[in-house]
Amino acid sequence: MMNVDLYRSQFAQTGPRLVGARLPWLQQARARAFERFAELGFPTLRDEDWKYTSVAALAKRAFKFAPASLNGVSADQVGELALAASHLLVFVNGRHSPGLTRLGRLPRGAEVGSLAAVVGDRPDRIEALLTCDAEAPANGFTALNTAFWADGAYIELAAGCALDEPIHLLFVTTDADLAVQPRNIIRAGVGARVEVIEHYVGANDAGYFTNAVTQIEAGVGATVIHTKLQQEGLRGHHIADIRAEQRQGSRFTSQSFALGGLLSRNDIATRLDAPGCETTLIGLYLAGGRQHMDHHTRIDHLQPNGTSREFYKGVLDGASRAVFNGRVIVHANAQKTDAQQSNRNLLLSDDAEVDTKPQLEIYADDVKCSHGATVGQLDAEQIYYLRSRGVDDASARALLTYAFAADLATRVSCTPLRTRLETLLRGRLPEQVKELL
Amino acid sequence: MLTIQNLHVTVDGKPILRGIDLTVQAGEVHAIMGPNGSGKSTLAHVLAGREGYVVTAGEVIYAGKNLLDMPPEVRAREGVFLAFQYPVEIPGVANIYLLKAALNAIRKHRGEPELDAFDFLALVKAKLKLMEMDQALLYRSVNEGFSGGEKKRNEILQMAVLEPKLAILDETDSGLDIDALKVVADGVEAMRSPQRAIVLVTHYQRLLNYIVPDRVHVLAQGRIAKSGGPELALELESRGYGWVEAQAQAQALSETAGP
Numbered sequence: 001m002m003n004v005d006l007y008r009s010q011f012a013q014t015g016p017r018l019v020g021a022r023l024p025w026l027q028q029a030r031a032r033a034f035e036r037f038a039e040l041g042f043p044t045l046r047d048e049d050w051k052y053t054s055v056a057a058l059a060k061r062a063f064k065f066a067p068a069s070l071n072g073v074s075a076d077q078v079g080e081l082a083l084a085a086s087h088l089l090v091f092v093n094g095r096h097s098p099g100l101t102r103l104g105r106l107p108r109g110a111e112v113g114s115l116a117a118v119v120g121d122r123p124d125r126i127e128a129l130l131t132c133d134a135e136a137p138a139n140g141f142t143a144l145n146t147a148f149w150a151d152g153a154y155i156e157l158a159a160g161c162a163l164d165e166p167i168h169l170l171f172v173t174t175d176a177d178l179a180v181q182p183r184n185i186i187r188a189g190v191g192a193r194v195e196v197i198e199h200y201v202g203a204n205d206a207g208y209f210t211n212a213v214t215q216i217e218a219g220v221g222a223t224v225i226h227t228k229l230q231q232e233g234l235r236g237h238h239i240a241d242i243r244a245e246q247r248q249g250s251r252f253t254s255q256s257f258a259l260g261g262l263l264s265r266n267d268i269a270t271r272l273d274a275p276g277c278e279t280t281l282i283g284l285y286l287a288g289g290r291q292h293m294d295h296h297t298r299i300d301h302l303q304p305n306g307t308s309r310e311f312y313k314g315v316l317d318g319a320s321r322a323v324f325n326g327r328v329i330v331h332a333n334a335q336k337t338d339a340q341q342s343n344r345n346l347l348l349s350d351d352a353e354v355d356t357k358p359q360l361e362i363y364a365d366d367v368k369c370s371h372g373a374t375v376g377q378l379d380a381e382q383i384y385y386l387r388s389r390g391v392d393d394a395s396a397r398a399l400l401t402y403a404f405a406a407d408l409a410t411r412v413s414c415t416p417l418r419t420r421l422e423t424l425l426r427g428r429l430p431e432q433v434k435e436l437l
Numbered sequence: 438m439l440t441i442q443n444l445h446v447t448v449d450g451k452p453i454l455r456g457i458d459l460t461v462q463a464g465e466v467h468a469i470m471g472p473n474g475s476g477k478s479t480l481a482h483v484l485a486g487r488e489g490y491v492v493t494a495g496e497v498i499y500a501g502k503n504l505l506d507m508p509p510e511v512r513a514r515e516g517v518f519l520a521f522q523y524p525v526e527i528p529g530v531a532n533i534y535l536l537k538a539a540l541n542a543i544r545k546h547r548g549e550p551e552l553d554a555f556d557f558l559a560l561v562k563a564k565l566k567l568m569e570m571d572q573a574l575l576y577r578s579v580n581e582g583f584s585g586g587e588k589k590r591n592e593i594l595q596m597a598v599l600e601p602k603l604a605i606l607d608e609t610d611s612g613l614d615i616d617a618l619k620v621v622a623d624g625v626e627a628m629r630s631p632q633r634a635i636v637l638v639t640h641y642q643r644l645l646n647y648i649v650p651d652r653v654h655v656l657a658q659g660r661i662a663k664s665g666g667p668e669l670a671l672e673l674e675s676r677g678y679g680w681v682e683a684q685a686q687a688q689a690l691s692e693t694a695g696p
């Protein structure tokens with residue numbers, strides 16, 4: 001059971017030290033959100049959306065919300081994690097680290113920095129986004145984030161501003177028992193283009209808790225590509241709420257790669273709230289040991305002529321467990337919607353388990369929609385074919401598993417990111433197979 | 438090179454091969470013909486080591502070793518190659534990686550050093566030319582999206598690169614147009630050597646117009662019902678398989694009836 005008093009005392013202590021404490025509207029939003037959290041608590045298996053993902057172990061722990069050290073990470077460590085040809089914004093234990101951040105030359109009209117700084121300088125820009133879910137949060141986690149968020153990235157592109165290089169948001173957590181509450185805002189104006197990589201890494205021996213909220217606005221004709229690369233430490237917990245609002249003719253791509261963490265959950269939602277929007281959601285989860293990985297996605301087609309493509313794959317080994325719930329709602333007004341969804345899972349062990357649920361709800365009559373989900377093992381004919389060419393059984397299996405997963409990496413258009421993903425996937429291969437690739 | 442003695446094989450409890458005897462010497466090309474369902478493909482896959490076949494009697498000696506004791510990859514490394522009737526598609530694994538993996542596995546098994554990238558590419562390019570194949574196929578996933586003809590050529594390309602001691606070609610001629618058949622046949626013919634044995638499994642005689650075998654065997658009812666020289670293939674072409682099958686059936690009946 002969650003100890004509400006523990007959270008309440010921490011909110012009383014930490015609250016006044018959180019960013020924006022002198023802004024009455026922000027303080028009120030935080031206080032309201034905290035009360036909502038106290039009422040809601042963390043979700044339980046009785047909540048339909050959390051039926052297969054238990055956060056009971058997380059709820060029992062006493063995480064610390066007090067600001068933590070900025071010193072746990074060296075410039076060399078960051079250098080190894082940084083992506084080539086990217087703007088780098090670093091957060092250590094949830095706080096922006098100006099010393100480690102490396103922003104390149106930004107074009108006119110591009111604003112990239114920490115959310116805390118924007119709260120200090122121009123709070124009116126973000127009031128609506130930071131108060132919108134104080135009253136009616138999606139669940140206890142979003143309420144908790146609204147109450148406690150400490151920092152995050154603020155990215156805004158004016159009309160027509162296109163950023164050629166991606167923005168790499170690197171969140172590094174080193175302290176045990178820490179509750180890291182990032183809040184990120186990405187806004188692309190009319191015809192703007194931006195690619196953001198939200199990347200989480202953490203120490204393997206620290207049982208911390210990341211609870212992130214990312215809000216995205218894709219303006220008229222804008223293009224936003226958002227990637228979540230989850231490489232939390234193996235005892236870390238990662239909960240994330242990513243939501244996008246799409247204006248007319250906008251294109252939104254979400255790419256989620258889940259590799260780390262003991263427990264991870266990504267809620268990814270987009271609203272195609274104007275005609276002619278395009279959405280692409282792709283994802284890959286690789287779970288082993290006792291890892292639990294959950295993706296809940298939701299695409300709301302609210303207006304006509306929208307297109308959505310969703311493609312998720314999972315590889316499960318050991319006694320791991322994954323959940324995929326892909327909800328696509330075609331509302332009555334969303335005629336001529338074209339929606340496709342697919343989820344394919346590879347089970348490498350008898351003890352691994354996946355719960356996959358495509359959910360297509362159609363309230364318009366002139367639409368083209370399809371979905372499919374598969375759960376299976378490696379193909380025996382493919383293994384035999386490779387063995388008949390001299391490749392041993394273990395290498396054949398590793399090679400086929402790699403090929404299954406690497407398919408998602410090849411769909412990534414950003415070269416430094418794709419290269420990194422391929423390196424990470426190759427890193428999981430046995431030596432003799434690495435030599436082949 | 439290859440000696441098969443009294444080989445009996447069942448699949449799902451059903452007898453498919455019922456006493457195969459066959460000897461193939463190095464330098465020879467043998468054709469195994471027969472009607473559909475006679476056990477030709479089963480024989481090819483038993484030799485390559487596919488799972489799901491139960492050998493109930495008999496043995497297979499390859500280059501002095503018990504072939505049936507080896508897992509498929511060891512057979513391949515020892516020099517056995519099966520060109521599949523239905524080459525398997527492997528999305529995400531580039532053709533060139535499979536070639537490299539296969540060749541290096543075989544070289545390592547023989548105690549030879551791995552080929553460096555330059556020599557490997559030079560070797561593969563020469564074989565591509567022989568098979569009249571586009572270099573772009575090297576970088577595509579194994580057999581994925583290949584036409585029927587491209588898949589068959591790709592099998593022969595692998596064979597040409599791996600240079601097996603015993604090559605078994607399972608219906609390599611099926612589904613090929615006449616131009617592709619010529620290229621594939623030339624590719625196989627180029628592999629003919631005193632150190633190599635080749636077994637052609639085929640339903641039709643037409644491949645044998647291009648690759649003239651030393652011996653022709655007809656499989657019926659899971660046994661070799663008849664053996665002869667290249668002229669046997671021509672006789673089968675004109676008379677069909679009916680008469681061989683009838684003979685085999687009569688023989689099987691007389692055995693069941695006992696003396």
